[in-house]
Amino acid sequence: MAAMAFQRARTDEQRAQRRRQILEAAAGMLSEMPVAQLSLNELSRRVGLAKANVLRYFESREAVLLVLLDAEVKDWIAELERTGAPGEGTSRERGDRLADLLASSMAARPVLSDLLSAQAAVLEHNISAEVAVGHKLAARESVEALVRLVARHLPELGVEGSVALVETTLLMAMTAWPCSRPSEAVQAAYASDPQLAGMRIDFTDLVRRTAAVTASGLIARQEAAVRTRPTA
Template identity: 40%
Template structure:
């Protein structure tokens, strides 16, 4: 649909134009997220970036959270498409795969930021239908991720690989905010006595993945 041509952002009537409008809104949200935290981006701000009203944006997304929920899915799919080239090819060491997993996410702070907001922000103020669609897409993406892990860790069964992807999301949701503290916390933990409070996301996330994988393999 990249070759679809339509006038500037007006109400779409054909399905392909409606899809184009949704992509334009997601593109604007991604651009704004590179400049501002999520909590400062409103539907009105999105409309202003696109040169339309807030009402116009609501024709395509039911809420601000709905926009970022779909953007999270788009960024996650893009990440999954890149993993085959970013992760070590089999045969390889399991720990190397876990470290590569952590490093590939650390290189995508926007994806991590949105993912960490999933339970507290993005799944609020959206319909059950929107959440269901997201969860089904997430399940499909985690199945793909589990398959990639299983290909590189032969001793890991399909069920345990899916369990690992679930634990990985839970760990990311908790760890990302801790590893990206507010300026006040940065100042407070500059005290040498609080050195252990400083968290490097890639390092700790890799350790969490390695430990979780070791436990799953031992249990199996």
């Protein structure tokens, strides 16, 4: 990709445009490579700026990627809200459909899943408290939107149960993604022995199963609590 021609930004509008161009270049890189391979040096080359000048707009590589993560999560939630209308059926049936929707939609967004998997261990380091606050506020807003979506599909979960389902599903996705992307050496090991091949993790299946079992378990526990609640 040819480097962009940049002139010094002198106004707020120009600076905002520079930030957008840096983010667009980084997003393009993530369509070609995993988060771990995206370097500030290569990003600087693609936008036609010295690394020191890129750092005038974003304090670190991680700060760039956190903005992209927040945007990816918002786009994902908007997609869920457009395509995931609650259906009819038992709580088990609705929970299974919701689990499939969450898992399949995340699998179809590898950039989102890759960024999520790097969030705690990588992206939330090498940033200032100011950047961390902005990111966490955006994350809280997104989690609240996901909780509302889950509650529409499974109102019997209530707020507490919906929060638990969202947290469990996201944490499983963050863990399962890198595990489902083995190195070439591990892929060769799987290919060499059918018994080892059975250890390979399917991201969609694992996230779907976790979300479905969590939803069923939470509902069962709530129903059991109601049955054993003492009457007045």
